Amino acid sequence: MMNQGDDPTGGTAGEQGRGAWLAGLLVFLALGVMPLVGLAQDVPAASATAYRDIPGLGSRNMVWVVAQLHLLLAGFVLGVPIFAWLCEIVGWKTGEKRYDKLAKEFTKLLTSSYATTALFGGILLFLLIGFYPKLMNYLADVFFPSFIVYCLLFLVETATLYLYWYGWDAMQDSKKGLHLFLGFLLNVFAFFIMIVPNSWATFQASPVVISEGTDLQRAWAATWNPTWWPVNIHRLIANVVLGGYICGAYAGIRYLSAKNEEEREHYDWMGYVGNFIGVFGLLPLPFAGYWLMREIYQYNQQMGITLMGGFLSWLFILQAMLIGVLFLGSNYYFWLGITHRIPGSEVKYRKPMMAMLIILLLCLGVWMTPHSLVASLEEARKMGGTHHPLLGVFGVMSAKMTVANLMILVTFMSFIMYWRAGKEETATWAKVARSLMGGVLGVAAIVVIVLGVWGYFVPAIVRINYFSVAQVLIVLFVMLTITPLTALLLRSAKTTTEMVWGKMPPRAGYALVLNAVMVILLMTLMGYARSSSRVHWHIYGVMRDSSQYAYSPALGYAAAFMSLNTFLFCMLVAFIFWVATMGDKAKANDAGGKGHGAQGTLPAMAGGAPALDERK
């Protein structure tokens, strides 16, 4: 146990022997966190203490793991209520019980994760107070009113969640409207629970000068910092993506271990819904990320350069790789669905799927092209400069923005293709609509590419402020035009081939798991990016990190931690879900033993209300 005052002990002292950390941390986690936290708190509080540490483990590493797990869990529990509520609305409007059942199953996963999220939040708070007293004093001084608001939000969120979950069956008929209103409230409170702590984290990255005033005025001024809303929007969408893909992975695992046809059908359908929700959020996510990055550049160009062109530039190549795999995984799942759920579609859609695959791979190749390669003098001479004469063209933002937009367009078209598969449009205007959609898509793709190429020949400010924004708006226009048009077209369409659920090959389940892992890794990666962009500052430009951990570790070391955190999170979620469904399995077995085999074999779903478990 070490205390550290204001005097720094040297910035690079902690570098040595960091590799031994991962093994040490695993042992530490196995032994349990709390006893060591107790050790840290044994030290009498002294006002001069700026940092505390546990030698060998390191305060930053402990905070890294716990904060990441808390944030991932929080992302899940804040994202799930959004689509659980939407599913419930769909079930209520259409009268299809399966949607209501699915919404309840989502909420079941939510309730069981909620307490664990709060638990990790508590551990994180103790660790932060213990390890970073000076920083926490400063933040408490600025943000104390919002701490109170946060606590109150937690109280009302918890109460609403209890009512929403435990009142599900009781409010099924005449009180369904009230139940939906509770779901709405749940999401409103969840949104505020997300944006309040976002203000603390974004203030650390983009602080504003706080004038004199009441505590409330000061907290409000600090809350409205330049990156607060970009992060709020980015996280809101990312939480939906995370929640969707995790639910998809849950369904994928349950599908892989399904014991009968009924389970396979249900979890195949749930996997489809999870993947759909993930893709639905994934499409606008790069736009939100672009806005955030733009705000960072506007706030402080140096911070933007550190991220995109400095020591973190390679991180964005890894990000491109992960996003690329995610796009490929999501599309692959759609294509598997077309092939296996809609008999006879394989031949019809083979060529378009192959074309989409090639476009995605080409786009991924461009996105992953580094801007400047770290090369020796000799290598640079052979290349004719630090930028490869051919690859250097693809390494710039103009090319990357273009391919990102094209990948979004391709994924969107994958979904549209899946939606239309097995149906025959009967509307008289179907041909015109199809031509219009094809035209919109083709023109949009061409304009996106033209703007991308043109972007090489204009000043960066023109490209950033006009061309990139135009590309984003064009893609959004395509989505907002083709989606309602397809919906209208399919309203009167004739189903030629019924969708067959439960026929997906096992690799579909693995694809869902892969997508979830990619999203989790992406969140851990960007968490590291956000934190490292502050370089050696706790609060950028305001409070310097003078601890021995003021350096940002290299990507390899950081990636090992990201992988560890991802693995721990996956195991944690698997454990929570296993515990949550344990009672239902027993119930199902019990029902099966009493001679209700056909219905009793349906496991885990929706808390086992018999009326809801009737198959649609």
Place this chain on the structure above:
Amino acid sequence: MSEVALLQVIGLCVIGTGVSILLFVKARFVRVVGFVMIVLGLFSMTALGVPQMASLPPAEEKFDVANIKTASDMAAIGQKIFFSKGQCALCHSIGPSESARCPDLKGIGAKLSREFIFESLTQPQAYIYLDYRHEGPPKEYPARMPYINKNPIGLSKNEILSVIAFLQQMSGEPITVSPEEITQTAQATTPVAIAHAQ
């Protein structure tokens, strides 16, 4: 063994364990765990394959009044405070800037006297006109400029004088703050950490 090599060995072990699980274990959930291990191992190996660059913090300097011999010494310290503890550069620029949220301070040392600058830093409301654009008694315009000598910034008098010396020097004016004005109080002799400018 270097850190990267050690991490690569760990990554390979993780991938190897995952592959072994997929080859020899039948239980579905364990197989999924094996699959996840392979994916995570591959990700780590890829990240270890790119150039490894850590970001090291710059050395921290001390503001020790005992070392101040000339007015230029004061201006040099003032510059560091301007870009770090003083947080001036969060809002002000020196020269035209699109992102600056507050007035450009280029040449400010030539336009304003040192007394006026000192007062502007410690009493930002002093010369703000009152707002009469509403009914009732006039109100003060909300001062966006914080009190530099109070928390959370809390610069000491010596530090403020150093910032003024910097503002005068960068405006091409003679520095009117003399090193003798730096009070040798017990507080002032305590070294104050100053971060390097970005």
